[in-house]
Amino acid sequence: MKLRSVLLALLVIGAIGGTAALLYAWEAPIPSIDSRSAGAPDRAKARRGASLALLGDCATCHTAPGGLPYAGGLAMPTPFGTIYSTNITPDPETGIGRWSEAAFIRALRSGVDREGRHLYPAFPYDHFTRVSDDDAKAMYAFFMSIDPVRSSAPPNELPFPLNVRLTLAGWKLMFLRQVRFVADSSKDEKWNRGKYLVDGLGHCGACHSPRNLLGAEKASASFEGGEAEGWRAYALGRRSQSPVPWDEAALTDYLARGSHPQHGTAQGPMANVVDNLSLVDSTDVSAMAHYLASLGKGEGRKDVETAPSGPGRLPQAAGIQAATPSIPSDSGGAIYAAVCASCHEGDRALPLGGVRLGLSTAIGGETPANLVNLVVRGIPASTGGSAHPIMPGFGDVLGDRQISDLANYLRTQFAGKSQWDGIGKAVADARVTGELDSATKSKRFGEGP
Amino acid sequence: MTHAVSRRGVLAGAGALIIAFRLSGAHAQTETGTGGKPSKHGLPGSLDDTPRIDAWIRIDASGAATILTGKAELGQGLKTALLQVAAEELKLPLARLSLITADTARTPNEGYTAASHSMQDSGTAIRHAAAQAREILRDEAARRLGVPATSLQIRNGEVFGPNRMRLGYGELVRDQMLTVDAQQTSHLTSPADFVVMNQPVPRIDIPAKVTGGAAYVQDLRPEGMLHGRVVRPPSYGATLRDCDVAQVEQMGGIVKVVRDGNFLGVLADREWTAIQGMRTLAATTTWIEQQALPDSADLPAALMKLPSHDTTIHDTGNPGEPGILVEGTFSRPYLTHGSIGPSCAIAQFGDGKLTVWTHTQGVFFLRDAIAGMLRMPAENVRCIHAEGSGCYGHNGADDAAADAAMLALAMPGRPVRVQLMREQEHAWDPFGPGMVVKLRATVGGDGAIADWRHEVWSQSHMMRPGPPGALIAARLKADAFPPAPPVALAQPEGGGDRNAIPLYEIPNSKVVSHFLPDMPLRGSSMRSLGGYLNVLSIESVLDELAARSGQDPVTFRLRHIEDPRAREVIETAASRFGWAGRVKRSESTGFGFGFARYKNLEAWCAVAVEIEVPRQSGVVRVRRIVAAVDTGQVVNPDGIRNQIEGGILQSMSWTLFERVTFDRTRVTSVDWSAYPIMRFDSVPESVEVRLIDRPGDAFYGVAEAAQGPAGAAIANAIRDATGVRMYELPFTAARIKRAVAVRSEG
Amino acid sequence: MTTLTINGESRSIKASPDTPLLYVLRDELALNAAKYGCGLGQCGACTVIVDGKAIFSCITPVMLLEGRTITTLEGLGSPDAPGPMQRAFLAEQAAQCGYCIPGMIMRAQALLNRDPHATDESIKGELQPHLCRCGTHMRILRAIRRAAEEMKLKTADARTRR
Incomplete structure (x- = not known):
């Protein structure tokens, strides 16, 4: 799928790019500013912008693991290659310190940077195009108010011709609809x-x-x-x-x-x-x-046993884990009983307790990816002084076949659905992304914020 | 000051120092449970309670020595240090010494292994007893050889005389030879002649620990041992409504289910079966619970509202002098000891006698408490110390011992091993109490501190057994014991008010201790007791005073302290750190300094840190730590470094991450997900510890010396990096970020 | 009955198949090194190596381990003949209470077996699942670095001899 996409992408974009680019693609640079000359920040505006930046989840992509918020450098694997997020702190050399408000708003809503280069749609300007002027200005005020960080992202790793930004103009021509949000007066x-x-x-x-x-x-x-x-x-x-x-x-x-x-x-x-x-x-x-x-409701499952409300059913000091149930003869069921049940039947309150698996969308959902990711990697321990769930990963204990058996058992037992399609590939994928994750994790511990 | 050996009265002898000693007249109840009373015999350390030399040192016919101590190895390296002291004074190679630690049937009673007192109490006693034993053997050699004792040399357990005459200790020793009381003076080895003391002797306990030897009580497997587990109530004061004992008794491998009032336990042949039985029993049990816990959302306010016994523990000059005012209310939450290995004990009952292997810090007090709980004569109970996981104070060790005793009584003849589950250790730990310090101080126009007023609120830090009611099992069983009464540890060592009296010279100062007899959550002794928060608060305010009056924090401290040893640790830490020439490498950099003398009586310690704390994230990353410590005569320099490094890192974890959580009914921080502590992503990039050599001095306790200064240095570095002063522990990233945001709104 | 290969020996296990490996090691085989810390996979005290990977023995039932190669701390050396990692921990005196150390050693051993050139950063990252309460972290890291150096030298030595 990935390879095919890339090839298709090359063909289509190449063709479109050839004809449309010169007409459509050219964007003028916007003159740089000297951020030091800017007056005192409008605190109220910046505060509103801070909240908007959280709503936009900006820090998630614009922060490298272990790096400073908004300083960029996160590697984002896409089907087309790896893109690195940019530094959006007001550092004049490596960030957006020389960007005027107009340049920021153009980038946000049109996916064009100050110098006039098209941005990859990993940056969701196809959504941000709906952002109002006021909100975009508040976000600009916020980003210009944070501490500048000198940090350059590594160059993107994209094949030709995708590494030619002009081709993005073709993509935009096809898919970017620059429309502001219009309220629906029939709704509140x-x-x-x-x-x-x-x-x-x-x-x-x-x-x-x-x-x-x-x-x-x-x-x-x-x-x-x-x-x-x-x-x-x-x-x-x-x-x-x-x-x-x-x-x-x-x-x-x-x-x-x-x-x-x-x-x-x-x-x-x-x-x-x-x-x-x-x-x-x-x-x-x-x-x-x-x-x-x-947007409406799904159908849900009629026979699902909902979670108990209030504190865990079991007295915590007597055990946040339940006794292991008897072990069935089938492989997946035996693994569930011996490995998963003690926590997932312990009824410790969420988020620290294991959810009752009948309630899990990972098991009842569209693909096995999340279920398998959780089984393989677990939820690793984090620090930071706030309580955070920890689930051990079982990728090193369970073989591929065992994970497939477990996933299929959970699917049939707890979701009442037939076995997963493509479970073998899901397990292989989970192992690959798990490795990638742990590679970035070990990198993270080296780089102080 | 207790048991300090004075250097006055030192006379130079032939390669030896003759040291006289004196005892202070402190009469307070102490954290070790011993001392604090007028001297009985005028002898140093624990010799005063147990003056007989052979209570400490026995020498057999092979010339090998057995050393006995009433203190316990807690992972602090005590065994090795005591053997070093004994080997040095006995003039025996370390390999010919063996050590017996706390055992009610064999060793001296030295109270609790606590309060950083072990080297002072036991180290001092063993040193003097060993020196005197050596003299006794030398005198015997002189008698046999018919030469003056002064003509004899001692090396490697042999006495050498003129004309190649030599006699080994094994030849010299006779029955009862050491069954004598210690004399008032000892001929101690001069530091210049040390061959074992002041050396980084490798710890004797580590080889077994890194190779899978039987190193802990958890590793003991006496013949016929059963595995026990207990079911604890879900909350304080919960009473058992109903449980299905029969269902569990029918499970394969379950030997017995024990119910005694609210106490529930299971016994099984195998450990996993015991755990399964425990979980099954727990699931069938219902409890009646009460909403009795305070509002955790504003713990400091809840604590300050409690009734208190107020004592002015320090009052000089005229508090209330004007100047630039700094004030703040500092607080810490309840903290858990957090032993990595949940507490464990083995007990065996037979012929009316009970033996308990336990990692308690006080075998004699535990013996009394268990005997009381079981209504047995104390002489029929024997408690033997066996190492556990590090405890850092009064953790679940005593409770596990009581649980094992309860279950052993139900199965006479069979040894019963009980280990607590993680959630039991976490939920029922006698926490380091939540505390509040309110500090108000001014700096005058001359730049000197003009006024100081410190108030501290805390419940008891000393709820150890002794009274049976200090044990959970004793509170749960049908004929329950009343809760142990709260103990206020008095000054000068203090409890919640430990280190509350500033060591700095301040003309007008007042310190008030608000002792809270109520105990909203179960609490007891945890490393440094109140010292950690008092030092953090004092050092924070001191820093703030320096900043407000435009003075360097280190210079400001030196300006207010005369004690030359305090000055030396401060100056050493500052110069090794490069304090005077410090340069911030980024806008996120912060430097911080902290100092204290633990209890104002023990080791002196100063800590300087460099951190990075980006204001956008609030995440503290510690770059560099330099500590200087003066612990008097050093026995094992590497052991001291290890203790100081550990104290600093543990204090970092308290300061940045830790908090016991609870709702109105239950403690909810029952595992490491709910109670995060430091992991490897947060360790400092470097930690350097400088020791100040004090040859010939007394021993000053070191294990708790670093916690206060390290926490304070981090608090001050956060202020330096971000401009915000943090008051409410822990200083999590989220709190720092919020405080920075609030300030920039300001 | 389950058969396990532990430290090179084949052992027949009586415990029920759902029993976590930890209790089989400690209770049935009298091996002390793996420790109970939390039973939840949160602290690492129970860590052993299975087929080259560090795993939590407290949550791994023996039924998953038939035919697989299990190494515990006891398999790395003895007090008389400690292995390189154990020697490094002794040389650095990298323990206080020591309860967490067997698990730390096993995870570090698995890492260095896989990657003898592991960087300080990857060592720290790898040890993230492990807790030490005494604050011995600096020494633990020093010991692992020392072991890595020693193991590298040994490999280089073997190479030159060949």
């Missing part, structure tokens, strides 16, 4: 606010919608589920596979706190999103949840 203010954030800055569809071969979101299949860094971004709305259908209250809770007793904890790239959302105004989070809830 909260819904419109939610939609503005979800479709615009929040760029939820960037992960939760499927993409075509050229890496553009399929407009016809919004929120039907997508991929992000080897993780499945679940379908939202009517296509949601969550065993317990999401409602507005659950969405609000989940987005604000990163977990919900009936749905589990956010993992993978979504963990960063909820970390950021935990810091913004709760009315914005409620609005996003309100809009997302309006």
Whole structure:
């Protein structure tokens, strides 16, 4: 799939680029400014911008592992090659210190940098194009108010002709619709606010919608589920596979706190999103949840056993783990009973406890990617002084066949669905992305912030 | 000051120093449970309680020596250090010495192995007893050889006389020869002649620990041993409503289920079976719980509202002098000891007698408590120390011993091993108490501190056994014991108010200790007791005073301290660090300094740190730490370095990460996910420890010397890097980030 | 009955197949090194090497280990003949209470077997699952570096001799 995409991309973009580029692609540089000459920052504006930057999840991509926030350098593997995020601190040499407000807004909404170069759509300007003038200006004020960091990202690793930025003009011609957000007057203010954030800055569809071969979101299949860094971004709305259908209250809770007793904890790239959302105004989070809830509900599972409310069913000091149940004869079931059950049947409250697996979308969902990622890598320990779940990874203990058996057992037992398609490949992929992850992890410990 | 050996009265002898000693007249209840009373015999260290020389040193016919100590190895290197002291004074090679540690049937009673007192108490006693034993053997040789004792030389356990006459200790020793009380004076070896002391002798306990030897009580497997597990209630004061004992008793491999009031335990042939039985029993048990815990959202306020016994522990001049005012309310949450190995014990009952192998810090007190709990005569209970995982104070060791004793009584004849589960160790730990310090100080126009007022709120830091009610099992069993009464450790060592009296020269100062008899959460002794928060608060305010009056923090400290040893550690740390020429490598760089003399009585320690803390992230990365320490006479320099390094890193973890969490009913920080501590991503890039050599001086406790200064240095470095002063521990990235944001709004 | 290969020896295990390896090592085979710390895979005290990878023995049931090669700390050397990693920990006196050390050694050994040129950064990253409460981290890192140097020298030595 990846190889084919690249080849197609080369052909199509090459062709379009040839004809359209000269007409369409040229963007003029915007003169640089001397950021030191700028007056005192407008604190209120910058504060609003800080919150918008969190809603936009900017730090997640614009921060290298262990690096300073917004200083860039994160490697983003795409089907087309590796792109490194840029430094968006106001450092004049390596960041955006010489960018005027107009240059910033053009980059945000049109994907063109100050010098006039097209930006790769890994930067979701196809969403940010909806951002209002006021919000874009507030974000500019915020980014210009933070400490400058001198740090250059490594050059992108892309094959010809993708490394020629002019070809991006062709992509934009095909897929970028530069439209500001227009409120739907038939809906209330909260819904419109939610939609503005979800479709615009929040760029939820960037992960939760499927993409075509050229890496553009399929407009016809919004929120039907997508991929992000080897993780499945679940379908939202009517296509949601969550065993317990999401409602507005659950969405609000989940987005604000990163977990919900009936749905589990956010993992993978979504963990960063909820970390950021935990810091913004709760009315914005409620609005996003309100809009997302309006997309409709999945069917859920009728026979699902919901999680107990309140403190864990078992007295904690008597054991946050349950006794191991009797071991069935099939391989997957035996592994579940001997390896998983003691924590996942311990009923310790989320987010630190193991979710009851009948509630897990990873098991009931569209692809096995997240389930297998969690089994292989677990949830590694982090530091930072706040409680954080830890799940040991079992990739070094379980063989590929055992992981497949386990995943299929969990699928049939807890989701009541037939065995996974393509489980073997999912396991192989999880091992590869797991290795990549641990490679960046060990790099991270070397570089102090 | 207790048991310090004075250098006054030192007379030069033939290669030896004759040292007289004196004892202080402190009468307070002490953290070690011994001392603090008027001297009985005028003897140094623990010799005063146990003056008989053969209580400490025995020599057999082969000339090998057995050393006995009432103190315990806690991973601090005590065994090696005591053997070094004994070998030095006995003039025996280390290989010919063996050591017996705390055992109620065999060793002297030296109270608790606590308060950094072991070298002073036991090291001093063994040193003097060994020196006197050597003299006794030499005198015997002189008698047998018919020559004056002064003509004899001693090397390697042999006494050499004129004309190649020589007699080994084995030949010289006779029954009862060392069954004599120690004399008031000892002929101690001169530091100039040391061959074993002041040497980095490798620790004797490490080889087994790195090769899988039986190094811990967890590793003992007496014949016929059963595995026990307990089911703890879910919260303090919970009472058992119902449980299904029969269901568990029917499980294969379960030998017995024990229920006694609210105490529940299972016994099995295999450890995993015991755990499965415990989990099954727990799942069938229901409890009645109460909402009795304070509001954790504002713990400092909750603590300050509690009834208190107030004592002014220091009052000089006229507090309230004007000047540039600095004030702050500092607080720390409850902290858990966090032993990596949950507590464990083995107990065996038979013929009316109970033996317990335990990693308690006080075998004699534990013996009394267990005997009380089981209503047995104390002489029928024997407690033997066996190493556990590091405890850092009063952890679950005593509780596990009581649990094992309860279960052993139910299965006479069989040794019973109990190890607590992680969540039991975490939830039922006698925490280092949550505390508050309110400090208000001014610096006058002359740049000197004009005024100082320090108030500290804390519950007891001393809830160790002795009273049976200090043991969880004793509180749970049907004929339950009342909770042990709260103990306020008095000055000069203090408990919550340890190190609350500033060592600096301040003309107008007042220090008030608010002792809280209530114990919202179970609490007891944890490394440095109140010293950590008091030092962190004092040093933070001192730093702030220096900053507000435009003075360098180190110069400002030196300006206010006369004690030459304090000055020397401060100056040494500063110069090794390059304090005066320090240059920030980035805007995120911060430098910080901290100093204290532990308890104002023990080792002197100064710490300088360089950190990076980007204001956008609030994540503290420690680049460089330099510490200087004066611990008096050094026995094992590498051991001291190890203790200081460890103290610094543990204090970093307390300062940046740690907090016991709870709701209104239960403790919720029951594992490492809920109670994060330092992992390898947060270790400093370098730690350097400088020792100040004090040949011939007394021993000053070192294990708790670094915690206060290290925490303070980090707090001050955060201030230096970000401009914000942090008050509420732990100083997590999120809190620093928030504080920076609030300030920049300011 | 399960058969396990531990430190080069084949051992028949009576414990039920769901029993975590830790309890089999300690309880049935009387091997002391692997320690119970949390039973949750959060602290690393129980770490052993299985087929070259460091794993938590406290959460690994023996039924998954039939036919696989298990190495515990005891397999790296003895008090009389300690292995290079053990020698390095002794030389650096890299222990206080020492309870966490066997697990640390096993993870470090697995890393150096896989990558003898592991950098300081990758050593720290690798040890992230492990906790030490005494604050012996600096010494542990020094000991692993020392072992790495010694193992590198040995490899170089063997190469030149060949």
